[in-house]
Amino acid sequence: MTSKANPMALEAVGAKGGTSKRAGKIAVEAVGILLFLLFMMPFWMVVLNAAKDAKEIIYSAVSWPSHWSQMWVNIVKIFNNPTTDYFGAFIDSVIITSVSLVIILLFSSMCAWVLVRNKTKWSTFAFMAFVAAMVIPFQVVMFPLVRWLRIVGGGIGIPLLGTYQGIVFAYLGFGCSMSVFILHGFIKGVPMELEEAATIDGCGQAATFFRIVLPLLQPVAVTVLILNGIWIWNDYLLPLLVLGSNGAVQTIPLAVTAFVGSYLKQWDLILTSAMLAMLPIIVLFLFAQKYIIKGMVEGSIK
């Protein structure tokens, strides 16, 4: 992360004289640490209580757990419980997220490329439709969508509800408007000469796209992948409607709610399951912090 010293820094308040400057610095540091701890507190509580059994949580929710090994017992309980297949949900989440991401990236970049390079009335109209669609809240389309998918799925003989292809298809539809918008802005800045050179060298349209355009998109592709990835991983309503709350294919958020529904107020297990749900994404964040922050901020500004 780049962080240049900034003249607008908070400690500039006490910028005169040695001692007051140092006092200011300490105050800033203290405020920082305090806020940091405040922000981290919920996570800390989750970890603490994931290592207790139900009785101990009721006895005291903030105390230090008496046996950390209880956490392992809770984890095993969750994986072995009959109502929700946690491990299966994790695998399904990974499959759905990664397949959707690849497809979204591939199709949106093709679409954006075509929209940028062929300037007609239609391409402008299509682009405007993508932009307008970003404003439509999910609530407006969700129920007709389910009905529509059932009708269409029945019509073409491929079931779209409760299946991988159905949800990936839905994610492609919802994810592509923003992705096309971001990629469109980027492709406009790619020099046309590169593609012309490729055509002269004998590249067809497909080869030009895969060999020249796609590799150039790398920086913005990271943004698209991260924005969509975090959204798909955490999404709840769409999987709930398309997959159903106890269908064969499940995602992590669905599994967590199903789990909570069947173990009402069993906080030891609920919190352990919450911890397990958070873990992958936090680990990912620790490794790819720089890209994630950059990706999310750039995505919003465009």
Next chain:
Amino acid sequence: MFAFLMVIICPFFLGIYYSMTDWNGVRQTISFIGFENFRSMFHQPQFLYSFMITVEYTAINVVLVNLVSFFLSLLVTGQARLRNLYRAGFFVPNLIGGIVLGYVWQFLFNNVFTLAGATIPLLSKSLIARTDTVIWAMSFVNTWQYAGYIMMIYVASIQSVPTSVMEAASVDGASYFTRMRKVLIPMMANAFTISLFLTLTNSFKQFDMNFTLTNGGPSARFMGGAVKASQLLAMDIYNTANGSNKMAEAQAKSVVFFLVLVVFSLVQVYFNKRKEVEM
């Protein structure tokens, strides 16, 4: 392109059509009934109440999230030694889905904060079980979740303000707060437009966290009927369709929801754009 058409455009127009029918999700035949759904929803206490609290919730959030994140962004662009750690820490909540966070905070409000009830009377009863505090509790969680994200937008904006401008103001004798008010904030106007837009639309569409944190929450009395005190609009739409199978009515509500959202955000962007300055 095809998927986009199938998933958004078709359902969108179908949705507008369904909003004027008596679709209930079970019967196969659907008949057109005009604007009946639109008329009836404005007589429902729950819908009006949801509408009211959603506006309240959004207003609280827009102010709170942006104040907190602006302050945080000043903190992490300063010379605090652990600024990178703070940045990462403030950002993390935003990566976790609203569903999981809702459960975690439900636990915190019900089982942890109430422990402090002996010393702070306000906390003795869970904040999400009281009609008067539940919206604030939800805003608090929302702020915790989004502040880090909005903070990063402000950080990017602060770092793009040229150092020379700030130094010039400083040499001219502008104090810290004058510099902030007269130079930094006007130059960040673009970031404010984006952040206000994001917080506005996000809070207005809030569902996940609402669903798992309070699930509608305590009941309240409004217009002579019992209503759920923390059922925001998005959840009201969901429950109308799922709980009582009134698909068409839910659809009509969502159309109103969409129109209000569009109007709110257009007004906000319009007023913010006027305040932006060219660099």
